[in-house]
Amino acid sequence: MIIAPSLLAANPGRLAAEAARATRAGADWLHVDIMDGHFVPNLTFGPAIVRAVRAATRLPLDVHLMCSRPEILLELFREAGASGLTVHVELGQRVAHLLWKIRALGARVGLAVNPPTPIAAARPFLKSIDLLLVMTVNPGFGGQEFIAETVPKIQQARAWRRELKLAYRIEVDGGINFQTVAECARAGADTFVSGTTLFQARSLRRALQRLRTLARRHAAEPDAARTGAAAGVLVST
Ligand code: DX5
Ligand code: ZN
Numbered sequence: 675m676i677i678a679p680s681l682l683a684a685n686p687g688r689l690a691a692e693a694a695r696a697t698r699a700g701a702d703w704l705h706v707d708i709m710d711g712h713f714v715p716n717l718t719f720g721p722a723i724v725r726a727v728r729a730a731t732r733l734p735l736d737v738h739l740m741c742s743r744p745e746i747l748l749e750l751f752r753e754a755g756a757s758g759l760t761v762h763v764e765l766g767q768r769v770a771h772l773l774w775k776i777r778a779l780g781a782r783v784g785l786a787v788n789p790p791t792p793i794a795a796a797r798p799f800l801k802s803i804d805l806l807l808v809m810t811v812n813p814g815f816g817g818q819e820f821i822a823e824t825v826p827k828i829q830q831a832r833a834w835r836r837e838l839k840l841a842y843r844i845e846v847d848g849g850i851n852f853q854t855v856a857e858c859a860r861a862g863a864d865t866f867v868s869g870t871t872l873f874q875a876r877s878l879r880r881a882l883q884r885l886r887t888l889a890r891r892h893a894a895e896p897d898a899a900r901t902g903a904a905a906g907v908l909v910s911t
Contacts, residue, residue: 675889676843676865677882678703678736681727682718682816683869689723690730692873699879700886703736703758705847705867707813708751710741713762714814721747721754728755736760736867738786738847740813744772752779760784760807763795773802784845788813793827797834803842805865806831810858811848816869820849825861832862832894855885859892 679701684692693704706724711717728735734757741747744761745768751759759776763769763785776783786807787796796806808827811818824846831844845865846858855866866889875881 675859675886675893676702676845677872677886677889678705678845678865678867679872679878679882680705680707680816680847680867680869682707683873685873690726693727693730693733695878696872696882697731697733699882701733701882703734703865704731705736705738705869706756708737708739708741708747709814710743713742713764714740716814721750724751724754724756734758734782736782736784736845738784738807738867745775748772748775748779752776752781756781758782758784758805760786760805762786762788763799764788764791769799770802773799777802786813786847787827789821789824793830796831800834800838800840800842805843805845807845807847808863809848810846810850810854813848818849820851820854822857825857828858828861828863835862850885852884852888855888856892859889860894862894863889864893 679696707718709716709718736758737751737756738760759781761772773783782804784805784807785796785799785803788809789812810820810824843865844863846863847867850866850868851871872878872881
């Protein structure tokens with residue numbers, strides 16, 4: 675099980691210190707949301723911030739691009755220290771090329787699916803990815819309520835993985851708390867992004883441990899095989 679605190683919910687005035695705090699607290703990855711003010715109605719971090727965060731932690735940086743033109747950004751974020759790069763399936767015809775480009779940059783290849791988008795949109799790309807991100811809120815802001823209608827998409831992602839004998843991770847992002855983590859784990863998620871629940875907790879370490887224990891307890895299947903393979907890719911930055 676991978677727990678990835680989302681920096682979007684960290685104190686924006688001291689991101690490097692927050693990254694170090696999450697590392698000390700036992701996070702597996704750090705999730706970094708890149709918003710361009712066009713694909714979503716909000717703006718967040720550029721490559722310079724990712725570089726500063728990179729210098730503050732040894733954890734893999736899981737960079738989620740909510741951007742209309744990732745083609746002009748992938749290389750910049752990879753050079754800044756991204757370990758994984760995730761683009762959205764809603765970009766349509768450009769997706770195959772974007773995934774190829776991420777692979778060529780030597781990063782972990784991620785594909786995200788928004789709540790209104792059918793999971794079938796991701797089906798043609800499953801053989802080309804290392805991680806499928808099932809968005810459990812509409813992207814753009816932290817602190818939103820989990821959309822329960824997305825759970826069958828997690829189940830479908832897991833069924834396809836088994837059928838096709840693939841090893842991509844199944845990540846969930848948005849509204850993940852001590853209740854929804856169990857629901858997602860039962861459905862097949864193995865990688866959990868959580869912002870508000872972790873960074874607003876009195877003890878980040880204890881909140882992380884609690885999320886991890888719940889994810890393990892409710893896991894749909896043992897995680898060992900995938901953890902080795904996927905984590906290996908991410909160690910090199
Ligand atoms: C939403 C982002 C999420 C966000 C999750 O657009 O993709 O990564 O940080 O935050 P919480 O856990 O607060 O919903
Ligand atoms: Zn995200």
